[in-house]
Amino acid sequence: MKGKILKLCLLIITVAVASACSAGTSKKASTSTKMGVHPELSAQEKLTPCAQCHKDATPEVYKEWYDSVHGIANVKCFQCHGTYEDLKTSPDETNCAACHNAQYLKRPSDKKCWDCHPAHHFFIHK
């Protein structure tokens, strides 16, 4: 059990760090795409919408998302971050391109999408 709690804490820290980085404090960290670390769940437990747990587990991130245009338009966590088997804390940018392909193609080559459009808030620009 201790190990699992540790894994959960690690996830929370990972998300929090990614979130902080994407707010512009560290370009280096924000440009890396990491495979997410999630507590091990059974197949049954995986049948739980991400936001249901993250509303409590990462309330700040949840609120940022809920109040954003993604939240209003019901763009859900898995659309950017993937699901358990391919979970990425920082999304693969081709997932952004599913809806924002024109912007993806013309973005500066040295930047990630969230360098200018803060993750989970998605303002037009920082």
Place this chain on the structure above:
Amino acid sequence: MGLSRREFIKRTAALTAASYVGIDLPFSNEQEAHASDADSWHKGTCRLCGSGCRLELGVKNGKAVALRGITKSRTNMGYLCMKGMLFYKLMGNNHPERLKKPLYRARKDQPFKEISWDEALDIAAKEFAKAVKQYGNDSVAYYGSGQALTEETYIFQKVMRGGLKTNNVEGNPRLCMASAVGGYITSFGADEPIGSYTNFERASCFFIIGSNTAEAHPVLFRRIMRRKLDNKDTVKVINADPRVSPTSRIADLHLQFNPGTDLALLNAMAYVIVEENLYDEDFLKNYAVFRMGKEKKQVDFAKYKSFVKDYSPEKAARICGGNITPEKIRQAARWFAKSEGTMSIWTMGINQRKRGVWANNLIHNLHILTGQLCKPGADSFSLTGQPNACGGVREGGGLCHILPAHRLVKKDKLRHEVERLWGIPEGRIPPKPGYHTVAMFEAVNQGKIKAIWINCTSPAQSLPNCDKYRKGMRREDVFMVVTDIFPTKTTELANLILPTAFIFEKTGVYGCTERRSQLTAKAVDAPGEAKPEVWIVREWALRLAKELNDPVIKKCVEPFLGKEPDYELPKAIWDEYTQKLTKGRDNDLRGATYDVLKKLPDGVQWPAPTKEWALKGGTDIKFVRGLDPLADKHAKNDLPYQFYGPAHPDKKLWIWLRPQKGPAEMPDSEYPFYLSTGRVIDHWHTASMTGRIKELMRANPYAYVEINPKDAEKLGIKPGDMVEVVSRRGRNVLPAKIYVGPCEGMVFVYWHDQAEDRMINRVTKDAFDPGSKEPEFKICACRIKKVSGPRPLKPFLVQMKA
């Protein structure tokens, strides 16, 4: 901030009744290919809702690996919802459960066995021929889909009508948009919306009634959301619905009325518009008349005024209940009438009503009264639920009373015109419309239909009161062919299952809500022996001709003989339909050839009589001179709008006097709650596709029953408790979601779940609108009771038993 894993899971269980029973869904864990791997991209249309989002399929070494939106598309501007992003996972060999071989059993209590296509087509032809010979032409039927390509619906109905001499041609659009068709024809004289999605960016007031746009049409909702967020103070959003939904998040005013009181609400808005002189006198004088009753008697404005006098906001508020106040009704009417452009949007909440056509008429009334039509941002716009309900079924002749290109079966001249265009003898198509959907499955129950072909839909789950109709489908003397891509509740009842190609595995056109036809060409191979429907129908028809010794059946497919099935065959069918059948009709599509459609990022809006016009995208707003080529062609005077619709000989818009009528079944002491049904964003229809995509299934693995917190408290129901929902027809047991969504006295269940205990159409009522024949899925009476605390649950999808 950290939660222990125990707490994390405990909260999850309390919210959803998710269990700890390990069950493995057949989701592959292998590393999947992604968009960055694609070596080519292919244009097409989304397979799911009726928005018509354009997208590109990424293909790597013949395998579908990703989907992305097309930025230049005028339907979605590049945006996709989660379903649109992910349905590539169902293509080709990406999903292990795809149907790949024809399957047959002589009796429905036997297991299926794999057979060859030759054997399968022979069996289908012999069984249909046997029924025709023994019981007559009306003992056979086709039940199709708003998800079939236009070419598919067209060739199926051609063989049924011209070949088998029956109008027993129906489809699931009867269940979702038949009332909208009735409304458009009786109010405007022509089916389908006048305007386009472009009005989303031009409207100053949105009146959203009976539509959870945010979940049912998410990409269109994004456009409305954007318009509202960019113009917070000047654009008003009114959301009228018995249930607060994600759509309500952008609303300035939420009108929460009791189910079935919508007609009173709409008449009360008209009352305010008349009382406060908010109507457009010139528009009324130039373009409108008032009518009432079955005989369509014309009356004057004074009569209409006296009619609406019975719907004062004070009286309507008492009828409507919920949160409705007279002041809210007045506010809504004023915003509606005074805005520079008001756009109404609705879907099943209005259409799936005992008086769905009347509800449509009353929305149109508000637009005609206020002149909120034909100008920028002004539109009375019914959203359609399926990708090709409009293009394939409404326009292609996919219902029992209509022939291709908006022709009525019962009109001799139009019927004979079709016979002439098909080169078949006059009188070949019977003059009597066939069975509408509920009547068709009632006829199956009664053994009047002996052979039925169900294509690309699952009525065993999607019909209201479905247990009643599943009995008929189980009859051993009813031969049932089902064409589909996955096992469903309906394939469970079939004799013959034919595996079909999915979108992007074949070529054809979808026509979305805004009169726009869009081509999707084949980009990947279908799995196993799955075939395009157009090939299946052609080969079946040739065998039928032999079995029945009837050369006219062969004549129906003669123009298509020898064509390869992936492109040339559907192209030939599309050419026949557009060049011959739509010529001179209001949905003239002669300019929208495959070559033209391929050149455009999206497609063509009819009327599009020439290639030049089609290459510009076609007609954005109907009936406006200078914008619609047919408005110029049919102009009778110098007025800017020409309402040339074929159903109104006076070429006027009709304002109808329609009284409030409640639902077929009202709550009572035994069944005290209203039951309503609808959608969630992650799933679509019977979930046979979305349930097989792990991200979507995990997002919503089970149906639940939404209960207003006040009702839950009275009944001692807590989140996750298992609740029995019982009507006079059936019973479900579902986990409870306590939610300020439905109004007090109402519960709500989404209808995608295939598990017998959670399949809500076992509970709904099969009453239908006497005009449109569309069932009243949205309202029936039920009772609810807690049966236990949270219980382990399993997601469920029908699997093919070997």
